[in-house]
Amino acid sequence: MNILEISKNYNTQAKCIAKLEKLRWGKSVMCPYCDSKRNRAVKSEAGRHSCKSCKRSFTVLIDTIFESSRLPLPQWFMIIGLVLNAKSGLAAKEIQRNIGCTYKTAYYVAMRIRIGMLMPNTKLHGIIEMDESYFGGKARKAHKISDSDTSIGGETITLKRGRGTNKISVAGMVQRKGMVKTQVMEKLTKRNLLAMLKHYASKDNSILVTDGFKSYKELETYIDRLEINHSKSFSKGIVHVNTIENFWGSIKNGVKGSYRAISKKYLPFYLVEFEWKFNHRNFRGNQLDEYLKKAVTHQKELEYWKAESTEQVKDIAYEKQKE
Numbered sequence: 001m002n003i004l005e006i007s008k009n010y011n012t013q014a015k016c017i018a019k020l021e022k023l024r025w026g027k028s029v030m031c032p033y034c035d036s037k038r039n040r041a042v043k044s045e046a047g048r049h050s051c052k053s054c055k056r057s058f059t060v061l062i063d064t065i066f067e068s069s070r071l072p073l074p075q076w077f078m079i080i081g082l083v084l085n086a087k088s089g090l091a092a093k094e095i096q097r098n099i100g101c102t103y104k105t106a107y108y109v110a111m112r113i114r115i116g117m118l119m120p121n122t123k124l125h126g127i128i129e130m131d132e133s134y135f136g137g138k139a140r141k142a143h144k145i146s147d148s149d150t151s152i153g154g155e156t157i158t159l160k161r162g163r164g165t166n167k168i169s170v171a172g173m174v175q176r177k178g179m180v181k182t183q184v185m186e187k188l189t190k191r192n193l194l195a196m197l198k199h200y201a202s203k204d205n206s207i208l209v210t211d212g213f214k215s216y217k218e219l220e221t222y223i224d225r226l227e228i229n230h231s232k233s234f235s236k237g238i239v240h241v242n243t244i245e246n247f248w249g250s251i252k253n254g255v256k257g258s259y260r261a262i263s264k265k266y267l268p269f270y271l272v273e274f275e276w277k278f279n280h281r282n283f284r285g286n287q288l289d290e291y292l293k294k295a296v297t298h299q300k301e302l303e304y305w306k307a308e309s310t311e312q313v314k315d316i317a318y319e320k321q322k323e
């Protein structure tokens with residue numbers, strides 16, 4: 001859905017509320033506090049309902065990314081449209097210019113939109129590629145002059161492969177023609193990689209493809225594995241890690257073009273955004289509807305935002321899912 005359509009179809013708060021109610025509740029409004037379906041509309045405020053069971057009142061925005069935001073929903077919808085359409089990310093400055101809101105609002109809304117992009121865990125299967133990439137930190141001397149380094153305002157962001165550097169390491173897995181999963185890893189140890197693999201991949205009828213990094217060898221205790229030797233060739237039939245390399249490339253472009261610098265604290269948010277975009281690369285339906293439906297029906301992720309556990313939002317999500 002393009003921005004013009006969004007501005008036409010969702011130009012009032014009431015139209016946006018109606019859309020979100022339909023996506024969240026269908027035909028029968030349900031109280032978010034007690035799950036009762038017995039309620040009535042409060043006449044004095046559009047979109048507000050009063051629960052006949054627990055006597056509390058609520059709107060569809062409770063427990064969603066939109067909760068307690070003063071930005072009108074039509075502007076929220078426009079920003080979501082802009083973010084979804086921006087294949088390699090959208091800087092808060094750009095949102096500010098497009099919407100005419102403050103930078104602070106643009107930044108806050110964009111972060112919340114990313115939270116709404118966190119996908120529920122479904123196990124990968126089939127041919128799965130696993131690889132790692134490195135973000136931020138100081139570049140090693142030998143790598144300083146490289147086209148994969150971006151230096152703006154004195155901050156150097158390096159996204160090249162950099163085993164053994166002090167950069168933030170991120171491990172990623174992708175199912176061929178399927179979804180991608182990433183995880184910020186303090187240390188790329190065999191143990192951490194194995195835990196991630198077990199969490200995200202089904203070992204039955206699956207095969208893992210990696211490069212020759214020695215920690216991946218250990219994963220054979222869990223799953224069948226094929227290895228591509230990069231010093232000889234980059235692919236040998238199905239044996240390659242090109243899909244995950246392409247994914248790292250898309251983040252690299254986004255960081256260079258739109259975000260310039262991403263701190264360790266917020267890296268997980270951007271990973272979530274690029275994962276969402278990658279996972280919907282072949283989606284042909286209405287992306288706005290798809291996004292909004294998820295954002296109003298899977299609210300669990302918001303706990304992490306509310307708790308201000310922004311530091312490693314995905315790690316926390318990951319820990320939670322393990323419980």
Ligand SMILES: [Zn+2]
Pocket residue numbers: 031032033034035036051052053054055056
């Ligand atoms: Zn209730």
